Structure formats: C-alpha cells, structure tokens
Amino acid sequence: MQNPYEVLGIREGASVEEIKRAYRELVKKYHPDQYRDNPLSDLAEKKLAEINEAYDYLMKNAGASGSSNNSSSYSRSNTGSWNSQNMNNFYVQVKMHINSGNIGAAEQMLDSTNDRSAQWYYLKGLVCLRRGWYDQARSYVQTACSMDPGNMEYRDVLNRMMNANTAYRGSVYNRGYRQDYDWCQICSTLWCLDTCCECGGCDLIECL
Amino acid sequence: MFGYIVPEKPELKIREYEVFKAYYCGVCKSIGRRYGQLPRFTLNYDSTFLALLLSSVSNSKTEIKRERCIAHPLKKRNVLKSTEILDYAADMNIVLAYYNLMDNWKDEKSIIGYSGALALKKAFKKINRRHGNKCRIIRENLDRLNKLEKDRCNSIDEASEPFSKLMEEIMAYEACCEDESREKILRWIGYNIGKWIYVLDAYDDLEKDVKNKTYNPLICQYEYKGGDIKDFKESILSNTEFILTYCLDQIAKSYELLGNNKNKGLIENILYQGMLKKTDQVLKYKNIKKCKTRGR
Numbered sequence: 001m002q003n004p005y006e007v008l009g010i011r012e013g014a015s016v017e018e019i020k021r022a023y024r025e026l027v028k029k030y031h032p033d034q035y036r037d038n039p040l041s042d043l044a045e046k047k048l049a050e051i052n053e054a055y056d057y058l059m060k061n062a063g064a065s066g067s068s069n070n071s072s073s074y075s076r077s078n079t080g081s082w083n084s085q086n087m088n089n090f091y092v093q094v095k096m097h098i099n100s101g102n103i104g105a106a107e108q109m110l111d112s113t114n115d116r117s118a119q120w121y122y123l124k125g126l127v128c129l130r131r132g133w134y135d136q137a138r139s140y141v142q143t144a145c146s147m148d149p150g151n152m153e154y155r156d157v158l159n160r161m162m163n164a165n166t167a168y169r170g171s172v173y174n175r176g177y178r179q180d181y182d183w184c185q186i187c188s189t190l191w192c193l194d195t196c197c198e199c200g201g202c203d204l205i206e207c208l
Numbered sequence: 209m210f211g212y213i214v215p216e217k218p219e220l221k222i223r224e225y226e227v228f229k230a231y232y233c234g235v236c237k238s239i240g241r242r243y244g245q246l247p248r249f250t251l252n253y254d255s256t257f258l259a260l261l262l263s264s265v266s267n268s269k270t271e272i273k274r275e276r277c278i279a280h281p282l283k284k285r286n287v288l289k290s291t292e293i294l295d296y297a298a299d300m301n302i303v304l305a306y307y308n309l310m311d312n313w314k315d316e317k318s319i320i321g322y323s324g325a326l327a328l329k330k331a332f333k334k335i336n337r338r339h340g341n342k343c344r345i346i347r348e349n350l351d352r353l354n355k356l357e358k359d360r361c362n363s364i365d366e367a368s369e370p371f372s373k374l375m376e377e378i379m380a381y382e383a384c385c386e387d388e389s390r391e392k393i394l395r396w397i398g399y400n401i402g403k404w405i406y407v408l409d410a411y412d413d414l415e416k417d418v419k420n421k422t423y424n425p426l427i428c429q430y431e432y433k434g435g436d437i438k439d440f441k442e443s444i445l446s447n448t449e450f451i452l453t454y455c456l457d458q459i460a461k462s463y464e465l466l467g468n469n470k471n472k473g474l475i476e477n478i479l480y481q482g483m484l485k486k487t488d489q490v491l492k493y494k495n496i497k498k499c500k501t502r503g504r
Contacts, residue, residue, distance in 0.1 A: 040462055134365070134403075175480060
C-alpha cells in the first residue's frame, strides 16, 4: 500500500479534520460522474479506490470518535440502472461493449444495423464521445433527445456534455484564476452599497 | 506544430517562469548541440510543453545550469541540462517541421519549403534512424490528413482525427510509458491536445482560407456560401467552443489522473489558463458574451 498521507496529499500527522477535508476534495475530483464518458474512467475508479483505502486506513488508525460512520467511504454507485427487460438484447450488448471500453466492437455492431431509433442515435453518440469525436457525439445525442424527449437518460448525457464547458471554466475560476473585475463594476458596486447604506440610515461614502 | 500551448505569464510565479524558460532553452540547445545551428529556427512552444509534461512523469533527475547562447551572447540564462526527454522533444519538433516543409514544397512548389527541408534533411535522417516507428506513424497520419483535405472532408471530427492521432503518438514516448495506465493517460492527453490545436487553427484561419479559397473543415461542414465571414464565424461559435472546451476539460481530467508530479504549478497554469486564454483569444469570447462564471 502507498503512503496514505501521500495519496491524500496531506502532511504526515495531519488532524482528522484535515484528513476529512482532503478526502472530500479528492472524492469530488475523481467521482465517477466526472469521468463517466471518459475513456480513462477505469483509471479514475482505481484512483478513487486508492483514496478510499488510504482514508479508511487513516481513520481507523486515528481512532477518531465515530469512525465507524466515517469509514463508510464512497463506493461506486450503480450507474447502469437501465431496465434490461424493456430493451432488446442487441442494444444491451452494444452498451456492454461501451461500458467495458470495447468501442470498436460497439461501433461495428451499430454500423451493422439499419435501425435508426432514438436508442441507436444515443449509443452512437456515446461511442463518438469515447473516441473523441465530440462534435458528432453532440449531434447524435441531440437527435436522440429530440426523437424521445421524455427519456431522462439521453437528456442527462446531453446536459452533462453541454455543461462541460461551464464546469471547466468554473474549475479554472475555483483555482483562483479569476478574471479581473473592471473599474466600472467596482464603481457601480460601491454606488449600490452606498445607496443601501443610506437606506439603512448611515453613509458609506459621504460624497455619493 | 503551431505554438498555441503557452503559459499564462501574469499568473505564473517567477520561479515557474524561469523553469519554463529553462525548458525552452534546453530544447533549443539540444537541437543545436546535435544538429547544428540552422534547425534551431524551427523551435516552438509546443515542443517545450511536450518536454515539460513528459519530464514531469519521468523519474529522471533534472538539473538547471546557467549558460550563454548565440541568440543572447551577453547574459547567462537558465538552461535545463540535457536529458533523454529533452532530446526526444527536440527530435519531434524537427520531424514535424521537416514534414511540414516537405509538404509545402510538394503542394505549392514553395522554394522556402524546399530549401528548409534540405537544411533539415540530415537531422531528419538521424532521427528517423532512432525513432523510426514514431516517424512512420507521423508520416502516415499526415498523409491521411492530406488526403482528407484533398477530398474536402466535411466533418470537423473526421478531419481532425489524423492530427489528433499524430499528437497522441508523439505524447506516448516509450521511455515514459513503462506502465500501461500511464501510457493510456498520456495518449488521451495527446489526442485531445491534437484535436484542440487542429480545431482552434481551423477557426483561426477561417478568414484567410475564405480569401485564398483553401480548404478549411469548418467551411465545408457548415457550408459557408459567401456573405459576411463575421456572421458565419458567429454562427458556428458555440459549436466550435463546445469542441474546444470539451477537449480542454478532458485534458485537465486526464492530467489529474497522472498523480503528483514535478512542476505541477507550471503545467496546471498552461493547461487551465494558458490554453483557455488562447481559446478565448481565438474565439474572441469576451466580445460576444461575458464569461458566465464570473459571479459565483
């Protein structure tokens, strides 16, 4: 086993609070949801398992109160919760190929059929996503969504794809790389603040 | 390569900036030492990043020394002492430059292309002996790319595939891929960097390509039929932005899987900031809509 402190990225002898905080951050980062349509998802899972192991180890040894609660570390939720009975066998197989990372086989199966149902477009989109063909992936999944607007699974994938943009920018922002506020904004904020203050009876900036 | 991959200088620590420069000079010196002065002109920032990323995952020791060089004879500068990885990045830089010049000569009969390729020929032959397999795969992908361009391929995904695969191959340097999962991560980073570069370059070149009537995958996919090029650019903006940020998102996520490495701050600066800034510059993001993530 690797040094658990190293795995969690904290100094040796860190407090329980620090361990928990680091653990929460890492789980957020390597959560399966973050890597769901990513060809590296198995590696992310492995990483998460390492983190869980390190966390469990540290919490057990720290002998923290209530550690039995805390050691119930995150385990992968069952993401493949689709109803296999209602689906025909063919697409189940395609899906299995996609989930196991065998993109070539999934694509071959999809190309071999003449069926062009919403399901087909959706799976074709997933295949494209794994291969890095993002533009086509988006248009396939969009087609699937418009053919079957009630399907939450399709909608979910589409939303996640479209959110990647905002999420990425958000993560850049959270790293402390923020864009500068322009002077206009600062002035208007001050002015607003001053007005609010005056309503309350006092004054923030006398000359305004 | 195109030199799109640069750090966001104002956000760097001075120490990190010095390290970046040391890598840049290190790659340059590596070319000069082994192939003479002329090939040094082909150096660009992308190969610096290649050296930086590959060095960060390898266990080899790096050492910075102070040296003079021809371009800056008066002041000593920080230079990274030569390593196998620096040499590899330098080699790949030359291979791409050589193939690029050769293609220019073949397609447009450009004299510059011919004389440039001639100057690099000796260096290329040496590299071909050492990294024959990489050179072959790079050549195959460039041929595939040329064919797609001749056929006026009308899908940006298909058109960007060969270049993405090419970058994938370059990123997967054997000496850094001792375990399978690391190779997988490096390859996926390479693929997405290649795609990002190709799509960004296509969008950047739209005006030029319309004027010269040269091939551009975006023109073919979205069927530009004359009219104001600015309107056209704006109409495809959100689709292009989607592809580009998706690539960046994938690169960042893959990098997180590489673990704690050397020069983390510097590499993260490039991945999270330098590349996003470049994207925004090319898309002129700020002029069209304000960044949504400004307020929490």
